[in-house]
Amino acid sequence: NAGVTQTPKFRVLKTGQSMTLLCAQDMNHEYMYWYRQDPGMGLRLIHYSVGEGTTAKGEVPDGYNVSRLKKQNFLLGLESAAPSQTSVYFCASRPGTTMTGELFFGEGSRLTVL
Amino acid sequence: SQQGEEDPQALSIQEGENATMNCSYKTSINNLQWYRQNSGRGLVHLILIRSNEREKHSGRLRVTLDTSKKSSSLLITASRAADTASYFCATDRSRGAQKLVFGQGTRLTINP
Numbered sequence: 222n223a224g225v226t227q228t229p230k231f232r233v234l235k236t237g238q239s240m241t242l243l244c245a246q247d248m249n250h251e252y253m254y255w256y257r258q259d260p261g262m263g264l265r266l267i268h269y270s271v272g273e274g275t276t277a278k279g280e281v282p283d284g285y286n287v288s289r290l291k292k293q294n295f296l297l298g299l300e301s302a303a304p305s306q307t308s309v310y311f312c313a314s315r316p317g318t319t320m321t322g323e324l325f326f327g328e329g330s331r332l333t334v335l
Numbered sequence: 336s337q338q339g340e341e342d343p344q345a346l347s348i349q350e351g352e353n354a355t356m357n358c359s360y361k362t363s364i365n366n367l368q369w370y371r372q373n374s375g376r377g378l379v380h381l382i383l384i385r386s387n388e389r390e391k392h393s394g395r396l397r398v399t400l401d402t403s404k405k406s407s408s409l410l411i412t413a414s415r416a417a418d419t420a421s422y423f424c425a426t427d428r429s430r431g432a433q434k435l436v437f438g439q440g441t442r443l444t445i446n447p
Contacts, residue, residue, distance in 0.1 A: 225377075256437075263423060264378075264437040279434065311377060322366055322427055324435060326377035 223247055227312050227327035234302045234334045242297040242330050244312030251317025253295040254279075254324065255287060257308040264311065270295055271317070302334045340438055341424060347444040354411040356441040358424030359404075365427045367400055368435065369409050372421045381409075381422075414445045 225246045234240055244253065251272050256264040266279030270289040284306060286298045295314075299306060309331050313324040342357045358367070366385045370378040384391045384400045384407065391398045397410040411418055421442050425435040 254434075261439060263439040266434055266436070269434060280436075313378075322368065322383060322435070323380040324368075324370075324378070324425075326379070328377045329375075 225312055225314055225325050225327040227310070227330045229330060230328065231331050232333070234299075234332065236303060236334060238302050239298070239300050240302065240332075241299075242310055242312075242332075244295045244297070244314075244327060246293055246295075246312075246314040246325070248314065248316070248325065249292070250314035250325070251292075252315045253289065254313045255285070255295065255297045256311045256313065257281065258311060258329075259308050267297065267310075299332075302332075304334045306332065307334045308332060341422070341441045343441060344439070345442040345444070347446060348414060350414055350416055350445050350447050352414055354414050354418070354443055354445075356409045356422050356443070358407045358409070358438055360407075360424075360426045360438075361405065362426075362428055364402075367398075367407050368425045368427070369396075369398060369407075370423045370425060370437075372423065372440070374420070378423065411443075414443075416445050416447055419443060419445045 228243045254269040255267040258264050265281045267285050268287040270276045273292040276287045288296045309329045311329050312327040315324050340359045368383045369381045372378045382393045382398050384398050395412045400407045421440045423437050423440045425437045
C-alpha cells in the first residue's frame with residue numbers, strides 16, 4: 222500500500238518548457254488536490270478534483286492545467302513554465318464520504334524553472 | 336489569502352519542555368486540522384477538531400479551539416527531538432470538497 226505517490230520527485234526546466242506532474246493514489250479516494258509550497262507562504266491550493274472526470278480551480282490556478290481521467294490519477298500540467306512556478310508541489314487525497322476530512326499527502330515534487 | 340496564521344513563526348525549546356503553537360483564522364469553519372511536516376517530506380495529519388468541540392487530546396498532543404476568538408492552539412507535551420518539524424494549521428470552510436486552507440506554519444526545533 223503505497224498511499225499517494227508523486228513523480229517525478231525533482232525536475233529542472235527552462236522557461237517556456239512544458240511538463241506534467243503525476244499523482245497516483247491506491248486508496249480509492251474520491252477527492253484529490255494539488256498544492257504548491259513556497260517559503261513563508263504555506264501551502265496554496267492550485268486545482269482539485271471531487272471525482273473522476275471532474276476538476277476545479279483553487280486559489281492559484283493560473284499557468285496550470287489538470288486532468289483526472291482515472292480515479293487513481295491526478296495530473297498537473299505546466300504548458301509554458303515560468304520562474305515564478307519554481308516551487309515544491311504536493312498532491313493530496315481524501316475519501317469522499319469520510320467525516321474526518323483528513324488529507325493524505327505525497328512526498329512532494331521539487332520543480333526549478335530557470 | 337491565507338486563512339490560518341500561525342504564531343510564532345519559529346520556536347526553539349529544550350527537550351522535555353512543552354511547546355505551544357497558535358493559529359488564528361478569519362472566517363467561520365467546519366473544522367480545524369493540524370499537520371506536521373518533517374524537512375523535505377510531505378505533510379502528515381495529526382489531529383482534527385470540529386467547530387462544536389473545544390478541546391481534543393491525542394497522545395502528547397492537546398488541541399483547543401475558541402470559535403469566538405477564531406483561534407486554536409496546539410500543545411505538545413514532554414517534547415522530544417523527533418518532534419522537530421514544521422506544524423501547520425488548516426481550516427475547512429466549505430462543505431463537499433473540503434478545500435483545506437493552510438497557514439504559513441510554525442518551525443519547531445527541539446534541542447537535546
